Amino acid sequence: MIDFxxxxxxxxxxxxxHVTAEQTMRPISRHYDENEHEEPWQFWEASWAASHNPANxxxxxxxxxxxxxxxxxSTEELxxxxxxxxxxxxxxxxxxxxxxxAGTPEQKVRFLSRFRRGKPKWAAMAITEPGCGSxxxxxxxxxxxxxxxxxINGTKIFCTAGxxxxxxxxxxxxxxxTVDRNAGRAGIKPFVVEHNTPRMTVVRVENKLGIRASDxxxxxxxxxRVPLHHLxxxxxxxxxxxxxxxxxxFDATRPIVxxxxxxxxxxxxxxxxxxxxxNNVSLRYGISPRRLTAVERDFMDMEVQLxxxxxxxxxxxxxxxxxxxxxxEASMAKAKAGRAVTLITQKAVELLGPLGYSRKELxxxxxxxxxxxxxxxxxxxxxxxxxxxxxxGYSSKELN
Amino acid sequence: xISFDLDDEQKMVRDxxxxxxxxxxxxAARIADESGSIPSDLLAKxxxxxxxxxxxxxxxxGYGGARAAVTGAIVAEELAYGDLSFAxxxxxxWLLAFPLIEMGTDAQxxxxxxxxxxxxxxxxxxxxxxPAFDFDPADMSTTSRRTSGDxxxxxxxxxxxxxxxxxxILVYAASSADSGFAGVxxxxxxxxxxGLKISGREENMGLKGLATFELTFDQCRVPAExxxxxxxxxxxxxxxxxxxxxxAAMAVxxxxxxFDYARDYAKERKAFGAPIATKQAIAFMLAEMVIEVDAMRxxxxxxxxxxxxxxxxxxxxYQARNYAAAAALMVADNAVQVLGGHGYIREHPVEMWLRNxxxxxVIEGLAIV
Numbered sequence: 001m002i003d004f005x006x007x008x009x010x011x012x013x014x015x016x017x018h019v020t021a022e023q024t025m026r027p028i029s030r031h032y033d034e035n036e037h038e039e040p041w042q043f044w045e046a047s048w049a050a051s052h053n054p055a056n057x058x059x060x061x062x063x064x065x066x067x068x069x070x071x072x073x074s075t076e077e078l079x080x081x082x083x084x085x086x087x088x089x090x091x092x093x094x095x096x097x098x099x100x101x102a103g104t105p106e107q108k109v110r111f112l113s114r115f116r117r118g119k120p121k122w123a124a125m126a127i128t129e130p131g132c133g134s135x136x137x138x139x140x141x142x143x144x145x146x147x148x149x150x151x152i153n154g155t156k157i158f159c160t161a162g163x164x165x166x167x168x169x170x171x172x173x174x175x176x177x178t179v180d181r182n183a184g185r186a187g188i189k190p191f192v193v194e195h196n197t198p199r200m201t202v203v204r205v206e207n208k209l210g211i212r213a214s215d216x217x218x219x220x221x222x223x224x225r226v227p228l229h230h231l232x233x234x235x236x237x238x239x240x241x242x243x244x245x246x247x248x249x250f251d252a253t254r255p256i257v258x259x260x261x262x263x264x265x266x267x268x269x270x271x272x273x274x275x276x277x278x279n280n281v282s283l284r285y286g287i288s289p290r291r292l293t294a295v296e297r298d299f300m301d302m303e304v305q306l307x308x309x310x311x312x313x314x315x316x317x318x319x320x321x322x323x324x325x326x327x328x329e330a331s332m333a334k335a336k337a338g339r340a341v342t343l344i345t346q347k348a349v350e351l352l353g354p355l356g357y358s359r360k361e362l363x364x365x366x367x368x369x370x371x372x373x374x375x376x377x378x379x380x381x382x383x384x385x386x387x388x389x390x391x392x393g394y395s396s397k398e399l400n
Numbered sequence: 401x402i403s404f405d406l407d408d409e410q411k412m413v414r415d416x417x418x419x420x421x422x423x424x425x426x427x428a429a430r431i432a433d434e435s436g437s438i439p440s441d442l443l444a445k446x447x448x449x450x451x452x453x454x455x456x457x458x459x460x461x462g463y464g465g466a467r468a469a470v471t472g473a474i475v476a477e478e479l480a481y482g483d484l485s486f487a488x489x490x491x492x493x494w495l496l497a498f499p500l501i502e503m504g505t506d507a508q509x510x511x512x513x514x515x516x517x518x519x520x521x522x523x524x525x526x527x528x529x530x531p532a533f534d535f536d537p538a539d540m541s542t543t544s545r546r547t548s549g550d551x552x553x554x555x556x557x558x559x560x561x562x563x564x565x566x567x568x569i570l571v572y573a574a575s576s577a578d579s580g581f582a583g584v585x586x587x588x589x590x591x592x593x594x595g596l597k598i599s600g601r602e603e604n605m606g607l608k609g610l611a612t613f614e615l616t617f618d619q620c621r622v623p624a625e626x627x628x629x630x631x632x633x634x635x636x637x638x639x640x641x642x643x644x645x646x647x648a649a650m651a652v653x654x655x656x657x658x659f660d661y662a663r664d665y666a667k668e669r670k671a672f673g674a675p676i677a678t679k680q681a682i683a684f685m686l687a688e689m690v691i692e693v694d695a696m697r698x699x700x701x702x703x704x705x706x707x708x709x710x711x712x713x714x715x716x717x718y719q720a721r722n723y724a725a726a727a728a729l730m731v732a733d734n735a736v737q738v739l740g741g742h743g744y745i746r747e748h749p750v751e752m753w754l755r756n757x758x759x760x761x762v763i764e765g766l767a768i769v
Contacts, residue, residue, distance in 0.1 A: 002410075002470050003403045004702045005709070069402060285715045286581075286640075289722060289761070290534035304699065304719040311698035312691070315404050322405075332691050381684070388683035391663060391690050399678050 004311070010073065017074045020050075021081025026362070029082045033365050036212040037205060039168075040085065047089045048120040068252060068317040072259035076310075079263025080270075083369045084213035086260065090169065091115065093161055095123030097253060098174040098190050102232040102245040111192055114170060124165035125246075126156035126175045126219055133158070134382050136176070137185045141221065143177035149225040150191055152177050155203075155218065158376070162217025163205050171195050173219065174232070176246070190246055192230040199224040210368030253377060254330040255316040258337035261373035262313060265306045265341035268348035268366045272299060275352060295351060302344045309337040328390040335383035338374030345370040406474070414474045420449060421482025429483035432609030433752050438489050440521075446490040447521045451475060456497060460509065461517030467498070469642060469704035472769030473649035477697070480653025484756045485609030487650055488766050492561045494646075495526035495768050496570050499586055499639055505630040512568055512588060523565035526586075527557035527615055528572050528643065528765025537640055537764065538581055540574040542617060549624055551587060553595070553617040559763045563598050563613035567591055570628065571617070572636065572765075581714075584636035586628035595620030606755030607766075639768065641707060641717035646767035648700040648717070651724035651760045655696060658728075658735035658753045659689045665748075666738055676738070685734050692727040699723050704769065725761035732757035 006014075024043060032040055078086045092099075092115050099111045114121055132138040141154025152175060156162075165171040173193045180187035193200050199222050206216040233245065276283065276299070283296055292300070313333040319326035345367040349356035356363045374380045389399050406414065424445060432438050447453070456462020472494075479487035493516050500509055516522050530541055542555025553573050563569055569589045576583040589596060599614040628634050663686050666677035676682045703716035732754040736743035743750045759766075 001403055001405065001407050002701050002705050003401055004705055005402075007401055066402070286637075286718045287538055288534045288536040291536055300719070300722070304723045307702075307719065308695035308699055308723060311702060312695055314402055315694075315698065318402060318404050332694060335687070336691050336695060384684045384687040385680075387687035387690065388677075391686060392667060392677050392683065394678065399680075399683055 004314075006073075010070070014073055014077055017077035018080070021078050025078070025081030025085050029085070029362055029365065030359075032082075032085065032213040033210075036207060037215070039164075040088065040213060043085060044088070044090050044120050051091075052117070066318070066321050068255065068320040069314060072255055072313055072317045075256055075259040076263040076266065079260045080267045081263075082213065083260055083264050084211035086263075087160060087211055087214035088164075090120035090122050090164070092123045093165075094125035094249075094253065095165060095172060095174040095192075097249045098125055098246050099123075099192065099232060101249045102190055104233065107192070107229070107232060111172060119170065121169045122161045122164040122171040124159050124161045124171070124173045124217075126159045126162065126173050128158045129155060130157055134379055137188065139176055139178060139188065140181075141175065141177040142181070143179050143189065143191055143231075145179070145228075146225070148228060150177075150228060150231060152191060152193070152200075152221040152224045152226065155220050157218045158206070159217045159219055160214055160376075162219055163202050163215040166193075166195055166200060166202050166217065166219060169195060173200070175219075175221065185244075190232040191226055192232060193221075193224065193226050194230075197224060197226060209371060210365065211372055250378060251325070251327050251330045252320060254334040254383075255313050255320075255326075257373055257377045258309065258313040258316070258333040261337040261341040261370060262306060262310050264366050264370045264373070265302075265309070265337075265344045268345045268363055268370075269299075269303060269306060271361070271363055272302075272348050272351055275355070298347060298351060302347055305340040306344055309333070309340045312336050328387060331378070331383040331386040331390075334373075334378060335380055335387065338380050338383070341370045342374050410471055410474055413471060414478055416449065417451070417475050417478040418481065420446070421478050425479065425482030425486050429486070429609075429749060430746075430752065432483060432485055434608075434746070436608055437611075438486055438609050442486065443490060443521045446479075446486075447519075451479075451490060452493045452497065452521075453517055455494070455501075456513055456517050457501065457509075460513035462513070467501070469645055469707040469769045470701055473645055473700055473704045476646050476649040476767060476769060477653040477656070477700075480650035481657045482653075483609065484650060484654050484753075484759075485607050487653070488561055488607065488610050490521075491646075491767055492566075493522065493524040495561070495765075496524035496566075496568060498642065498768050499526070499570060499628060499634065503586075503629045503634045503639075507625065508588065508628065508630075515567065522567075523562040524568060524570075525560055525562045525566045526570035526572070526765065526768070527560040527563070527589075528640075529557060529559040529763055531556055531558045531614070535764065537572070537584070537636075540572065540584060542571070542573040543577075544573040544575050544585055544587065546575075546624075550621045551585075551624060551627060553587060553589070553620040553622060555617050557615040557617075558602065559612045559766060560615055561610055561612050561766055563591070563615060564601065564611060569615070571615075573617075581637040581640065584634070586634050586636070586639075587622050588626040588628060589620070589622050593620055593622060604759075606752070606757075606759055608755075610766075637712070637714050638707070640764075641703065641713040643765050643768045644717035644721040645700055645703045645707065645713070646769040647760055647764070648696065648703070648720040648724035649769065650767060651721075651728040651757070652693065652697045652700060654753055654757050654760075655689075655693050655724075655728040655731040658732045658750055658757070659686070659693050661748070661750060661753075662686060662689070662735040662738040669739075682738060685738060689731045689734055692731055696720075696724045696727045707769075721760070728757040728760055729754075 143150045178187045203218040316329040316333040454463045454465040458464035571587045699720040703720040706713040735750040
């Protein structure tokens with residue numbers, strides 16, 4: 001039955017996330033935005049401890065049936081707090097997701113069980129290179145078999161949590177490299193590179209427009225040797241497996257990125273709404289649109305755009321939980337959310353006048369934080385491409 | 401609990417109405433638009449589907465089906481996918497029936513519902529929209545004044561579907577100024593009431609198959625027992641929300657029709673050696689269109705499910721209607737664009753859908769769920 005209402009226990013659980021966002025993230029937001037490369041260890045230790053506290057474990061378990069939906073809901077709350085800090089939280093991340101998607105059972109134990117104990121850890125995924133981002137099949141990083149090791153050569157950029165994963169914790173980086181340039185996509189495989197592996201270097205950490213609390217690293221691999229069993233899945237060059245498996249993880253992560261954007265968008269909307277209330281700007285729902293002030297109309301439009309993005313995101317997540325393929329719907333959610341939240345956060349600054357532009361408030365930061373959601377994990381244009389191929393029944397050869 | 405699943409009955413209703421709309425209604429759409437009338441045999445077929453009679457209680461001759469706004473939204477979307485004028489005509493009786501069922505007194509229901517439960521289409525309607533460019537249902541110009549045994553109505557309404565053929569017109573009027581939705585009453589006004597003048601048929605840009613009329617009320621007298629709901633009156637905010645959800649759902653149908661048509665055309669039409677769908681400019685337009693069709697539907701369903709749970713849905717239905725109006729216009733406009741010069745000719749349906757789509761941001765109250 002069509003239903004969009006959250007049951008009370010979910011609402012209560014989200015309230016806990018909201019309190020976390022408000023009390024542990026918002027107060028430090030500005031500091032870590034102004035000090036991009038400072039590490040918020042206190043926040044990280046507290047987050048790690050909270051997610052490893054057995055007392056929290058039971059109450060935090062969502063009903064299994066709605067795991068992906070629940071992740072979107074909690075992600076929205078935490079990103080309402082601070083999207084950069086959210087991304088910086090020690091966790092298996094995209095690297096862990098790659099192991100979960102493409103790894104053997106033994107690899108999953110070897111690489112993932114560490115996240116259940118000990119000190120804070122990070123894992124990252126390294127795909128993008130200086131010469132290719134959207135065209136991920138064109139990567140030039142190579143993996144060459146040499147005796148009992150794979151030897152990796154190449155440069156990766158824009159690796160989220162790359163610094164913390166490669167050097168500053170007992171984590172790892174999943175590197176996409178090709179074992180056979182001539183085989184195209186079929187030759188691209190994911191390789192786990194453990195923290196501090198010799199000849200993997202963090203060349204630099206980027207200075208960004210937003211999400212500054214999250215480290216974005218450039219990694220260089222110069223004859224970097226990793227054990228054979230660090231190749232996730234199968235070493236044979238087969239059309240299926242490897243590249244495709246990891247691409248499939250995007251069907252799960254795209255709704256989450258959409259949810260991140262929605263959290264930031266909602267932060268901006270909430271701020272503007274509160275500001276209007278304090279300044280006696282009324283929002284008259286239901287009256288003729290031609291009687292609304294320009295400001296009312298703008299705000300109401302922002303609000304419904306955010307809701308549209310959220311409903312599309314919930315749908316994509318719900319489909320996964322219901323065991324349905326959601327490739328089309330995940331891209332629709334990401335495309336809508338990325339674009340809508342970019343516009344919402346930009347408009348929020350505008351509606352607030354000088355206050356919106358000032359670094360005394362967080363609204364200008366949210367505009368900067370929002371923009372990345374329309375770019376990473378599949379740009380707006382790539383997502384439109386995915387959608388178009390699906391609705392037209394075209395392959396990547398027919399429409400590109 | 402969040403769910404995007406239709407239940408089995410809703411799927412059956414959707415599939416039945418969808419098949420009827422595609423096989424029977426759509427082929428008649430262009431002729432209805434050019435000629436200005438709906439074929440009566442098509443109306444009879446829609447009637448036989450039970451779209452109206454199915455929702456009427458058994459004790460007045462209906463089939464007694466349980467009503468739900470979400471199901472109504474599904475019916476509205478699928479019929480509008482066939483043709484908007486037809487959908488508005490075929491579902492016009494809901495404009496009278498649903499407020500009667502939900503808010504009428506027993507006497508009003510037993511008097512005015514049975515005539516709608518016959519075995520052929522009977523016209524019925526409601527008058528909400530007014531001519532002011534900034535018409536606000538919370539600030540109506542059509543007013544009612546109580547006298548000893550009557551109510552006296554003054555004002556003007558427009559875009560009243562099928563008024564020329566409807567025995568009873570449900571007229572919304574404000575009983576007191578500055579009372580917002582709470583001050584709005586509904587009156588069961590017989591067509592031949594003294595003081596009510598029904599104009600000649602309006603001539604509109606779109607909805608050309610639908611007969612709509614202007615009504616003027618000059619000291620129009622209506623018996624007191626015709627005030628809908630008796631003493632307590634009506635919950636106009638809820639009826640308005642139901643109307644806005646219906647319009648939003650119909651907008652989804654029109655938008656989806658435009659998208660499907662443009663997508664299919666783009667796969668066939670070749671330019672520069674390949675189908676135009678293989679060009680990014682066109683492919684991206686289509687991708688953006690399909691996102692909006694789905695977004696519109698989810699917003700309409702959210703408002704509908706809110707109504708079905710008995711919650712206040714003024715904000716949600718307003719949001720859904722406003723979003724759908726803008727999105728349907730964008731999708732229809734893009735559909736014309738995809739067809740290029742051929743989209744401009746009154747042969748492919750896309751120009752008709754653009755004319756129809758513009759109505760959603762302009763006119764209130766043409767439908768209800």
